[in-house]
Amino acid sequence: MVEWTAEERAAIQGVFNKLDYESVGRESLTRCLVVYPWTRRYFGGFGNLFNAEAIMANPKVAAHGIVVLQGLEKALKNMDDIKNTYASLSEFHSVKLQVDPVNFQLLSDCLTVVIATRLRTEFTPDVQAAWQKFLAVVVSALSRQYH
């Protein structure tokens, strides 16, 4: 069972309150595909992902960014049982999508960087620590159903 302090819960909720899903979602996925180009292997049906400009303008990337953040919101709403909340999502990623779970960390890091560019001085070391703890739990839950 993951233990959350009141400060951690407040910090994580605080970050979410400031997230524009459309903008942050799109940019996080964009960064992942630009900074770690091998992740493009999972998005074969998305059309043109050849360079940074194409990725940034790609409507499927934008749409999928929102999907990712909506998924994260589920974890936020079920912070005391992320493991079970994500059971079917995890199976989906392993069985259907066949994503190497090491990549979850990469998208997670890109999301953190985007949030840093938006929140700037508000993204203090303590807020970052709480946020990354949350993402670590999410990544772990997503990686569980791999056999």
Added chain:
Amino acid sequence: MLSNTEKELIIQIWEKMLPVAEEIGSEALLRMFTTFPKTKTYFSHLDISARSEHLRCHGKKIVEALAEGARNISTLTTTLAPLSRFHAYQLRIHPTNFKLFNHCIIVTLACHMGDNFTPVAHAAIDKFLSAFSAVLAEKFR
């Protein structure tokens, strides 16, 4: 592999960070110690609390070394040879920690530069920091 555009971007960014080396370096370290507490085990000999003299001084040294590396990207191995030996034989930091610190440097840059820390700049810096830490870990075995 860094393109010429990327090399220029990297030099530009670190030139901008040099005047605030203390601030940037100490913030990156503090972020690392807060998010990844196990990294503190390498600093038991220093006072690494927020805004401490040691933290600011150490942070400054790191940013200056990064800026030096940025100016000499094509000769990183030679430029960083003394630092490389130091990290291998004296500090003996477990190599996985370089990634953690690199991530915190990137978050610090993102906080300071906002939207100017574009996806392309992010990619360039990530590649640069990977190359830099690879050289630092080169002599480990």
